[in-house]
Amino acid sequence: PCLLHSLRLEICSFSGYKIYPSRGRTFIRGDGRTFHFLSSKTESLFHQRKNPRKFDWTVVFRKMHRKGISEEVAKKRTRRAVKYNRSIVGASWDAINARRNEKTEVRSAARAEAVAKAKEARKEEAAKRKAARANQPAGGQKFSKQQARGAQVKVQANSR
Amino acid sequence: MKSRLNVIDNSGAIVAECIKVLKNAKWASVGDEIVVSVKKARPISDKTLASQSAAKIRKGDVRRAVIVRTKKEIRRPDGRYVRFDDNACVLLNNQQQPLGSRILGLVSAELRFKNWVKVVSLAPRVV
Numbered sequence: 001p002c003l004l005h006s007l008r009l010e011i012c013s014f015s016g017y018k019i020y021p022s023r024g025r026t027f028i029r030g031d032g033r034t035f036h037f038l039s040s041k042t043e044s045l046f047h048q049r050k051n052p053r054k055f056d057w058t059v060v061f062r063k064m065h066r067k068g069i070s071e072e073v074a075k076k077r078t079r080r081a082v083k084y085n086r087s088i089v090g091a092s093w094d095a096i097n098a099r100r101n102e103k104t105e106v107r108s109a110a111r112a113e114a115v116a117k118a119k120e121a122r123k124e125e126a127a128k129r130k131a132a133r134a135n136q137p138a139g140g141q142k143f144s145k146q147q148a149r150g151a152q153v154k155v156q157a158n159s160r
Numbered sequence: 161m162k163s164r165l166n167v168i169d170n171s172g173a174i175v176a177e178c179i180k181v182l183k184n185a186k187w188a189s190v191g192d193e194i195v196v197s198v199k200k201a202r203p204i205s206d207k208t209l210a211s212q213s214a215a216k217i218r219k220g221d222v223r224r225a226v227i228v229r230t231k232k233e234i235r236r237p238d239g240r241y242v243r244f245d246d247n248a249c250v251l252l253n254n255q256q257q258p259l260g261s262r263i264l265g266l267v268s269a270e271l272r273f274k275n276w277v278k279v280v281s282l283a284p285r286v287v
Contacts, residue, residue, distance in 0.1 A: 022239025
């Protein structure tokens with residue numbers, strides 16, 4: 001039986017370097033966390049509880065200070081919003097499109113027409129109302145609502 | 161030099177001191193049986209006192225144990241060296257079975273290859 005961990009490449013827990021097989025040491029802490037060290041240098045620094053971010057040869061430091069990254073920065077790809085032609089309930093896409101692409105002259109002509117029609121309709125209404133008023137009996141007095149209702153009749157008590 | 165080891169099972173002992181290495185060598189490592197003298201033990205509970213089968217471990221007892229963790233690095237077949245944070249052992253009876261019923265903490269994977277099956281199965285984590 002072998003304890004071969006499939007000869008995988010470990011990464012040094014302190015410096016971030018790759019650890020090839022049979023190099024370096026592994027430390028298993030009391031809580032079970034495993035740390036791999038490339039050399040006694042990294043191991044010693046780890047046990048002194050040094051912060052790898054302060055050592056400028058470590059990968060963590062370089063990443064933090066963005067060293068050596070400029071060559072690898074790819075052009076940022078801009079996301080373009082895709083426009084969809086969507087129809088709404090009550091108006092199909094064609095209808096919407098037609099409306100949108102209406103020429104101004106057409107629109108104003110349509111509007112003028114509508115206005116004229118409305119005016120006509122209103123004139124008719126006015127004429128009709130006048131006619132209706134003329135047909136009412138003469139001397140139609142204006143009554144207020146209270147007068148129309150009549151005086152309040154006092155309810156006579158018939159029991160005691 | 162008599163090394164002190166932490167006892168990581170629930171037998172009652174806390175610290176044991178190695179007094180003999182049971183192999184023809186100067187030192188023992190993970191998976192080796194040793195004879196220990198219990199240096200620190202937990203007070204025996206009433207339940208243990210009452211029971212017939214439970215082992216009563218007292219300070220000064222001489223018992224056998226198997227080493228499960230060492231601070232000295234051990235070489236693995238893939239060339240890697242592994243070391244733990246402390247030295248630890250598990251107490252055994254004369255039939256090489258663990259005295260305690262539970263093991264607390266890690267044990268080294270070396271035990272599997274030295275045929276300490278029972279210990280490995282009790283351990284919550286084998287690294």
